Amino acid sequence: MEKPLLVTDFLDRARRNYGAHEAVLATTGERYTYDELGERADGWSAFLQSRGVEKGDRVAVLDPNTHYHLEAAYGSMQVGAIHTPLNYRLIESDFEYILNDAGVDVVYADYAYADKIESIRDDVPTTTFVTNDADEVEGDWESFDEVVAESAEYERPEMHEEEIITINYTSGTTGDPKGVCRTHRTETIHAYLVSHHGEIRDDDVYLWTLPMFHVNGWGHIYAVTGNGARHVCTRGVDAEEIFSAVRDEGVSYLCAAPTVLNRLMDYYDEHDPETLGENPVRVATAGAAPPEATIRTVEDEFDWYLKHVYGATETGPLITTSDFRRFFDQDDPDRFAVKKRQGFGYLGTEVRVVDEDGNDVPHDDATVGEIVVRGNQVMDGYWEKPEATEEAFNDRVEGYYHMGDLAVVNEEGLVSIQDRKKDIIISGGENISSIELEDTLFEHGAVADVAVVPAPSEEWGETPKAFVVPANGDVDDPGVTAADLIEFSREHLASYKVPREVEFVKSLPTTATGKVQKYELREREWDEEDRMVGEG
Template sequence: MKVEMRTTDFLDRALDLYDDVVGVVAHDGTEYTYAEFGERVNRLSNALADHGVEQGDRVALLAPNTHYFLETLYATNQLGAVFVPMNYRLIPEEFEYILNDCAADTVIADYDYAENIEAVRDSVPAENYIGYRADDIEGDWTDYEDLLADHSAEAPERPDISEDDDASINYTSGTTGDPKGVVRTHRTEHYHSLVLNQHHEIEDDDVYLWTLPMFHCNGWGHTYSITGTGGTHVCQRTFDAEGTFRRVREYDVSFLCGAPTVLNRLIQFHENNPDTVTTGDNEVRLATAGSAPPKASLEAIEDDIGWRIIHLYGLTETAPIITSSNSPRRLAEHGRELKTFQGAETLCTDVRVVDEDGNDVPRNNRAMGEIVVKGNQVMDRYLNKEEETHEAFNARKPGYFHTGDLATWNEDGMISIQDRKKDIIISGGENVSSIEVEDVLYDHPDIAKAAVIPTPSDEWGELVTALIVTKEGADLTAEDIEAFTREHLAAYKIPRRIEFVDDLPETATGKVQKYQLREEYWEDEERLVG
C-alpha cells in the first residue's frame, strides 16, 4: 500500500493520540495542550484562507523560536501552501530578495523584526502583512492574535495535497552571494523527520528545548519530529545560557540542540557559575552539528555539565542530517574519540566520499574527496535556479547531491571534514558567503584587494576573517572596515578579524589562492575548516 507522505501527518498524530498532553510551552510560560495548539493552527489556517491564501501560495515568516512559528508552519501546510521561514539575522535588502524570489503572498513577522520587512514593503509582492503584537510594529499590520480570535477553530477543508508538492522553501547562503531557495517537498520533509527520530532517539516523553533557530531547515526537522512523536516543545525566543539552564530545570528538558558557539557559551556560563543545577528529573542529551567539538568541549559538556552529546552533519539541502556519530556499538569500541568525527551515514541514506571522477576514495582516513549523498530527505531543487540544481546533482557523481565539503573516511564509514570546495564560512552555525563579503569590501574606495577566509575560533568554530590590501596613500583602520561592512551586511557576516597585508598570493590569471592563505592559519589544526 502506498500512502502519501505529508507534513500534516505529524500534527494529525499528535491530535489523535496526545490531545491532552502539553505540546507547546511558549516563551512566556503559557502552556498549550496539543488540542489547544491544534485549534490555534486551525484558526490561523482559516484566517489565511480568508485572506486569499490558496494551495501553492507562499507564506513567509520572520520570527524567533516561538509557538506561533510552529503554528504558522502547520497552518500553512494544511492549506497546501508553502512555508518560507526566514533568518531573522538578515538585513532588509536580503529580505527583499527572498520575498521577491519566492513571490511571497503573505508575510507574518514578529514585533522585534518586522521593521526590516516594513523597510522594503513597497518592493515586494506580498499583499497580506500579519504581525505578532502588531501594536508594537510601525506600519499597517494585522494583529496575529486578533486574527485568530476572529476565525473558527474548526479544521479547514484540506485540498488534495501530493507528497511531491512543495512544503517549504529554506534559504541558504549562495557562494555568489545571492541566497538560494532550497525547495523541500512534503515527502522530503516526512523522511527528514523519520530519519531524525531514529538517530536522535526521540520518544513521546521527550521535552525538547528550542535553542536551535527554528528557521534552520525548520529546526533540523524537530518541528515535525517532536510533534508527531508526542513530545513537548519548550520555546526560547533566542539563546542565552542562563535561560537555557533555567528552562532545563523548570521543565525537565531531556533534549536540545546547539551549534559549537552554543556549547561554548554553556560551558563558559557553567565555569563562571559552577553551582548551577544543570538538569531536572530527566537525563539530557544535546545534538550538535558541523564542526567536531574539541575534546575539551566534549569533556566539559559530558563530564562537568552532565549532558550526553550526539554529533551529526548535514546541510539545508540534505534536511540536514545525513551522518551521525550516535552509535553505541562503536562508542563502546572507540570511546569519546568517535564524537570528533562527523559520523557515518544515517538510515536509508547513501553517503560517499568521491574523487574527481566520482569514484570512492580509499577508506583510510587519509585520502580526501567530496561528500556526496543520495536519500529521500535530500532537497527537490533550488528555486528558480535550474543550472545550479543540475550542477549540484551531477558534478562528480550523477544522481547524488554534492555537498562541496571535502573529507576523509575510515573503514567504518566515519567521515571527517577537512576542507570546503565552496567559498562558504560556517561561523556559529551560520553560512557566510566569503564572496558576498568580498564584494562589499571591494566597494570601499580605499581597498585595492581583499580576501575573506575562515580562521580558527574556539567560540565560533570559524571566524570571518578579511585580509586587506589598501590603495596607496590610504589610511584605513580595522574599525573603519567594520563600520563600512556593518552598513551592508547582516551582523553575523561582518569580518571579526581584519588584517592589513602588503599583497595576496595569486595565480597567473590573478585569482587569489585562498587555499594557501587558509593553510597559514590552520597549520596547527587537524583540518582546514572549523
C-alpha cells in the same frame, strides 16, 4: 498499501493521541495543549483562505522560536501553502530579495522584526502583513491572535507527497540566497530519520535553542510534534535561561552549535549552575565537530550525552551521525575521537567520499575527497534555479548532491571532514586543514574560540592565519602571546601547518545558527589581492 507522506500528519497525530496533553510552553509563560495548538493552527488556516491564499502560494514566517511560528507553519501547510521561514538576522535588502524571489503573498512577523519588513513593503509582492503585537509595530499590521480567533473553519485541499511544502533559503554567502525546495515526502522522511537517530519519544521535553527557521528546526517542528513530546519555546540563546529550563522544565533534548556550547561552558565556569533536571539530557551538535575539550566538558561535567550530526540545508539537513555505540565505550575517553567524526550515513542514506573523477577514495583516513550524498531527505532542487540545481547534483558524480566538504574515511567507514572546499589552505602546494589547526589551538587554555583562514603570502601564495578569541575576553592582554600560540601549534602539528600570524579578536562573525562565517574573515584578508590561491 501506499499512503501519501504529508507533513500535516504530524500535528494530526498529536491532536488525535495527545490532544489534552501539554504541547508548548510559550515564551510568555502560557501553556498550550495539542488541542489548543491545533485550534490556533486551524484559525491561521481559515484566515489564509479568507485572504485568497491557495495551495502552492507562499506564506513567510519571520519569528524567533515562539509558539506563533509553530502555529503559522502548520496553519499554512494545512491549506497546502508553501511555508517560507525567514532568517531573522538578515537585513532589509535580503528580505526584499527573498520575498520577491519566492513571490510571497502573506508575511507573519514577530513584533521585534516587523520593522524590517515594514521598510520594504512597497517593494515586494506581499499584500497581507500580520504580527503578534500590532500595537508595537509601525504601519498597517493585523493581529495574529485576533485573526486566528475569528474562525477555525477551513477546507483542506487534496495534497500529494511530491508537492513542494517548504522553501528554506540558504545564507547567500557566495551570492544571492537560493531557495531550497522541500516536498511533503522529503520533509516527512527526514522527520522520521530525526525521530529515530535523535531517539525522540513522547515523554521528551525539547528546548528550542536551534532556530525554527533553520531547515524547519532540523525537522523538529515535525518530529517533536508528531511524537507528542513537549516544545519549550525561546526568543534566543541565553545560557542562564537554558540551564534554568533544563532544571525547571525537565528538558531532555536540545540542539546546540559549537559556539552555543562555548557559551554554556563559559556560564558554567562562572556560575556553576545545575545541569540536570528530572530527565537525562542529550544534546545534538551539527557540522564540523566541536573540539574534544568541548565534548569532554559537556559529557563529563554537564553529564549530558552529545550526538554529533551533519548535513546541509539542501539535504534535509541531516545525513550522518557518529552516534554508533558499537564503535565506542561511553566510559572510555577514546570515545571523543569517534564522536568528533561525521560518522555513517543515516538510515536509507548513501554517503560517499569521492575524488575529482567521481571515484570513492580509499578507506585509509588520509586520502581527501568530497562528500556526496543520495537520500530521500535530499531536496528536489532550488526554487526557479535549474542551472544551480544541475550543478549541485552533477559535479564530480552524477545524481548525488555535492556537499562542498572535503573529508577522509577510515578503515571502519567513518567519515571525517577535513575542511570546506573554500576553507582548505593551499600553502606552497601543500593542503592544510583549517579545522585541524583550529582543533589544536582550542586545546590551549587561553583560547575560547578560534577560526583559521588563508592569508596572502609572497613566498607561499597563502598561509594559515588564526583569529583567536581569548578566554579572558581581553584582546589587549589575552594572557598569551601570538608567539606562544604559534609555538604551541608547532609542538602538535607539522611545521607547514603552523599559523604564521595570530590576531586576537573580541568575537568571530557567526550565522544565526552559530556557525562561524569564515568568508568575512577571508574577504578582509584578501581585500587588496586580485585572487586567492585556493579561491576560497
